[in-house]
Amino acid sequence: MRVAVIGAGVIGLSTAQSIYEKYHSIVSPLTIEVYADRFTPLTTSDGAAGFWQPYLYDKGNVQETKWNKETFDYLLSFLSSPESVQMGIFLQSGYNLCSEQAPDPSFKDIVLGFRQLTERELQLFPGYTYGWFNTALMVEGKTYLPWLMEWLQKRGVKFYQRTIKSFKELAETGADVIINCTGMRSGQLQPDPELKPGRGQIVKVDAPWLKHWILTHNFSTGFYNSPYIIPGSRLVTVGGICQIGNWNEQNTSFDHKKIWEDACQLEPSLKHARIVEDWTGLRPVRSKVRLEREAIMSGATTIEVIHNYGHGGFGLTIHRGCAEEAARLFGQIVEQKGKGPKARL
């Protein structure tokens, strides 16, 4: 079988990985190809801070909470392995701050050592009256994506730098299944009014004395529209913007100023941090992740597509759970086509 994955961000690469892991010994031959116009370090996943944390509440999307947990547990299992550094995985603790009391977040039982903030801790953050402390994971895209690509390349997965204009285009070249991991630009392959950009601008700074992430939450301005400071392995990501509907991939000095002023108020020591660069990315925001099969009619043939896009600001957080689910959907197709172990000739 030939599988064509469109998209080489964390979703595309991890889905290719899951499909390989589950089916390379069942389906023979299994050819996996990844098509994308942008590869690491130029994808959305690369610019993200790489902090594992879902939105505070899943609004009933319990599937997503399950996928988030699978991803956390999966990454955690690599922590003690020699590969953790090459994967860009490490633990980091920090603070989620609110200006009012709020229900416990969806991830409270997934992360490590989750607890309420003490009075003394709240005193460290004037203006915030409630919040939580926990230990979570970092998975840095700029390291994780190259690791995934090498993992896939070693196993014969091929990469093609190309902009795919339609599913039909790939089907015509002989792809049996197409995995659509095109994130923000899925709309170009198939219009989706639910998919919108959540523009984020961040400032990367050198502030190695910071060892905790600090996320603030403002329930009236919406997710990621409140300052956050996330130290990484080399630089600290400072942000706090999520502009729904804004397609501008350029940095603006207006946003830079707002982000910087808010962050310095939250963490006065940032005043002395060396600013390295700004970056802008478009979060592929959707009411919920689109993870489903679609059989697209094209003349007499049926094109089997598995959609896996719309992960908003939690792509790295949810990637493994979604990849495994996509692989499961792939398995259904394998069964249907009679290519599985129960293949009848």
Add this chain to the structure above:
Amino acid sequence: MKNVRVVVVGAGVIGVSTAVCIAEALPFCSVTLLADKFSPDTTSDGAAGILFAAKFPDIPLERQKRWFKDTFDHLLAIAQSQHSPEAGVMLSSGWQIFKEVPAERKPFWAESVIGFRFMTEEELKRFPDHKFGHAFTTLKCECSSYLPWLENRFRKAGGHVEQRTINSLQELSNSYDIIVNCSGLGSRTLVGDSQVYPVRGQVLKMEAPWLQHFIRDGDGKTYIYPGMHSVTVGGTRQEEDWRLHVDEGDTDSILKRCSRLEPSLSHGKVLSKWVGLRPSRRNPRVEKELVQLPGRRVPVVHNYGHGGWGVTLAWGTALDALELVRQCLQEMPLQAKL
């Protein structure tokens, strides 16, 4: 009142902290910080500087709690301010783990650190050799930055700094009215205290920037302390060992023990190795005495023997030393004040 001349001997974290406390609180005193070694050549400079206490057997617990709390609160204010990077003070979260459950599950300083709690089962899974642990947020005070920053504060408060090696208090008795002795291990010879002895500690500085938490084994011999520019891993506790040179056997042992706690360290790069002699004593000596020197009796305030807890107790004991200096001033004969 005549300008009272105070000399603080020793410019490690204890000496500099004590000198600052005195200079800032007693403007009518002329304070001199006198030492043979200054940062970056003091014992304090090599220490990781993580705030962590131990219980001394003969000092009232309330006083020890106060020492820790005073130092913690003083440094926390710096960590929260814009001075944090320049002063070398930062918040640090992590775990202290134990192979056997300790008799005292909750240490006396639990309320002074931030967010103290016991580790969960999940958290302990990462440490298969260990059964129990503490999780909390404390401070890290890097003396190679902190001492110069504090010395600056000392000069701003009118203090003088003098580099000199002295072998006995006699050499100072004519020039100063009060002597404050913060000479650490040097007190063995300077004031003839044979109760202070070295406990040798070797550490490595490693590049492993993905590490964000401290990990310390409750026995105090194995620890990983991520800092601003490197990770300090250690260590050793060799009593009565005066060797200041690096022991490669210790290097191997440290790497082995620390990698067991944190496997990713095998990808770290060793940047440097350092040895320090902890100025250890059964209890730190924070007290005053009148010393008979040729010609007169000079009040001496001692503040030394903090072992591996110098950074942890510096500000708290400095405040106590300041109080003792105040007492000396009150007790000084009236004539000296004219």
